[in-house]
Amino acid sequence: xxxPTSFSKLLQxxxxxxxxxxxxxxxxxxxxxxxxLLIERSRQSNAALMQGDIERYQALLTxxxxxxxxxxxxxxxxRGAPTPEGMQRLGRFFKxxxxxxxxxxxxxxxxxxxxxLIERTTAEVGGLPRQPWALRVTLVYxxxxxxxxxxxxxxDPLVAGISLAEAAELGRREPTAK
Numbered sequence: 637x638x639x640p641t642s643f644s645k646l647l648q649x650x651x652x653x654x655x656x657x658x659x660x661x662x663x664x665x666x667x668x669x670x671x672x673l674l675i676e677r678s679r680q681s682n683a684a685l686m687q688g689d690i691e692r693y694q695a696l697l698t699x700x701x702x703x704x705x706x707x708x709x710x711x712x713x714x715r716g717a718p719t720p721e722g723m724q725r726l727g728r729f730f731k732x733x734x735x736x737x738x739x740x741x742x743x744x745x746x747x748x749x750x751x752x753l754i755e756r757t758t759a760e761v762g763g764l765p766r767q768p769w770a771l772r773v774t775l776v777y778x779x780x781x782x783x784x785x786x787x788x789x790x791x792d793p794l795v796a797g798i799s800l801a802e803a804a805e806l807g808r809r810e811p812t813a814k
Contacts, residue, residue: 666744686733700785708791733759747779770795
């Protein structure tokens with residue numbers, strides 16, 4: 637049998653298969669304050685963003701270098717932390733907004749925290765008049781030393797739900813050209 641070297645060494649050191657399996661399937665809990673901290677950090681940073689306050693947003697939240705964004709407008713996911721110019725554009729995209737954040741569920745392990753949220757905003761977005769926006773949001777944070785970096789955000793505007801026919805119509809669409 638060809639056993640990977642690292643696994644073989646674990647067995648030789650007496651951890652045993654049961655201990656190895658348990659270690660792989662039962663992640664340690666995050667630090668006690670991590671989940672509440674990240675829930676509040678998410679609320680404050682996104683509230684600042686809805687005001688167009690990109691400096692406060694950046695002070696509250698660190699985007700990982702390998703950050704992925706699946707925006708509520710669909711299309712190709714963006715990869716990597718935005719450039720300083722991209723962050724300034726992002727700040728100009730939102731104005732005069734308020735945010736209410738509803739926690740659907742939080743999941744945490746030693747080095748990852750996932751938040752499932754509903755974000756309810758009233759804001760000027762992309763030059764449109766101020767209006768309500770509700771998004772279903774998933775945030776994934778990864779621990780980096782003592783801090784947590786946002787590594788993934790996925791948002792969609794389907795809080796109110798759509799019919800099967802509407803979902804099928806969206807699913808049939810061809811990707812738009814870049």
